[in-house]
Amino acid sequence: MELHEAKDKFIQAWGAFGSQWGINRSMAQVHALLLISPEALSTEDVMEQLNISRGNANMNLRALIDWNLVDRILKTGERREFFQAEKDVWKIATHITRERKKRELEPMVRLLGELKQTSGTTHETKAFKQMAHDLHDLTSRIDAVLERSTRSDVQWFLKAASTLLR
Amino acid sequence: MELHEAKDKFIQAWGAFGSQWGINRSMAQVHALLLISPEALSTEDVMEQLNISRGNANMNLRALIDWNLVDRILKTGERREFFQAEKDVWKIATHITRERKKRELEPMVRLLGELKQTSGTTHETKAFKQMAHDLHDLTSRIDAVLERSTRSDVQWFLKAASTLLR
DNA sequence: TTGAACTTCCAAATAATATTGAAAGATTTC
DNA sequence: GAAATCTTTCAATATTATTTGGAAGTTCAA
The missing domain is CATH 1.10.10.10 (Winged helix-like DNA-binding domain superfamily/Winged helix DNA-binding domain)
Structure with a gap:
């Protein structure tokens, strides 16, 4: 080409x-x-x-x-x-990840944290709270993983590990 | 609320x-x-x-x-x-991930694989090939990680590991 | 086979988003 | 300090994406 x-x-x-x-x-x-x-x-x-x-x-x-x-x-x-x-693709990925985490993921985690405390005991409320709780749990975990994996002091490790696992 | x-x-x-x-x-x-x-x-x-x-x-x-x-x-x-x-948030995350991987990531990996073989030796071509190569490498790695982490037979492991690492 | 109860399709309308380009705002040079 | 050069802003416009609603299609029970 x-x-x-x-x-x-x-x-x-x-x-x-x-x-x-x-x-x-x-x-x-x-x-x-x-x-x-x-x-x-x-x-x-x-x-x-x-x-x-x-x-x-x-x-x-x-x-x-x-x-x-x-x-x-x-x-x-x-x-x-x-x-x-910026030409280093690891840095590019890191910057994009951190930016989107900050702008989109973190606010969602915060909202779900509030929502899981909704009051009420009806069947419907219970289902809602359960889902809010589960999603809060999941999104927090994802947030934590991304936080760790984009910290500049572990980039070298990820890069190396990724090569070894190839 | x-x-x-x-x-x-x-x-x-x-x-x-x-x-x-x-x-x-x-x-x-x-x-x-x-x-x-x-x-x-x-x-x-x-x-x-x-x-x-x-x-x-x-x-x-x-x-x-x-x-x-x-x-x-x-x-x-x-x-x-x-x-x-589907109410299981792990399954939800898995399904969404696999679907987007298939629809968006895989075609991109394929394209970059082609582009990194562009012919030419000018300064400009070299820069292009280098970037195509690096991006191909990065996206393939991401693809591989997602492939492994969404295979149903490792879901149990991730769920467990995630709990231990909390 | 008919008609009632749904589901699906799709062209037109609407709404959301991105882009333009001209004018205003900066900054530098002479 | 004013002309030249470059950057930024923003209202108008264009483009793209989504939604609607009626018509056509499907399925089932009688």
Whole structure:
């Protein structure tokens, strides 16, 4: 496969993949583009290569910086800002995991913790409390596992273990 | 908190949570409703309780059955079908994981496997191939971990280990 | 075979989300 | 300090996803 075609496929696929996971298509595409660019790109570069507007490019670049997936680069003698993606896939996975854990999982755990204390003793209430309890238990465990496995001081271990278990 | 309020909060939250994860709001809400219903519900029940149309209720019930999260129940002497959610949260998590793995992760692994063989030796091509390779490696590993941890014959072990590690 | 009771399908309507582009805001240079 | 260059904002617009509701399909009992 030729580079041009492969690049395009990758960007499209990453965009589609992202939108299945609640990340908007453009944000995922900008990320894909930066992931495979050996050099940092300017806003203009991103606009051109993906055919998107300035506003869109800007908004998504900022969002990626917010997620710690992209760094702003200042080149000496250049007025413009450049953008470069984190290239270490373990770090990428860690950052995405931690961000989503914080934004989505933690609030859910908190809510379930409250809900499992609902008052009442009817058949219906009991079923509800049981489910809230079980889900709270499950989500807390998942939260704990993710917390441990994304702590930077255990990354080296996971990487190693994963290789050994191959 | 009263049951009515708690139920409502749960359904809304599960719906919002779902839509952040690429599952449409109604499907997640129907699932939430069934999760906390001690008895199996009919299509009419779902329509009424969630204020959604027949078509919508039907479509999402079918989708949930497809995902193995809901079972069709036939009551003797009743013409209608009833629907009941799987209540074991470990099974729920397993079914969701396997389904998404199959639908989303596996195709991505396959694509990356192809892309990492792109031809060329330029600076740009090398960066591309490197990233495709690394991502392929990462996603395959994740796939392997999920495959093992959702095999029904190791569920008992995970459940036990998770309790010990609490 | 008919009709009642359901389920499913699908085109049109609606709602939610993402994108554009022009204008305003910053920052740097001369 | 004002022109040039770049970034950010946001209301309008476009796109995409979801939902509706009526029509067609299915199943079953009599």
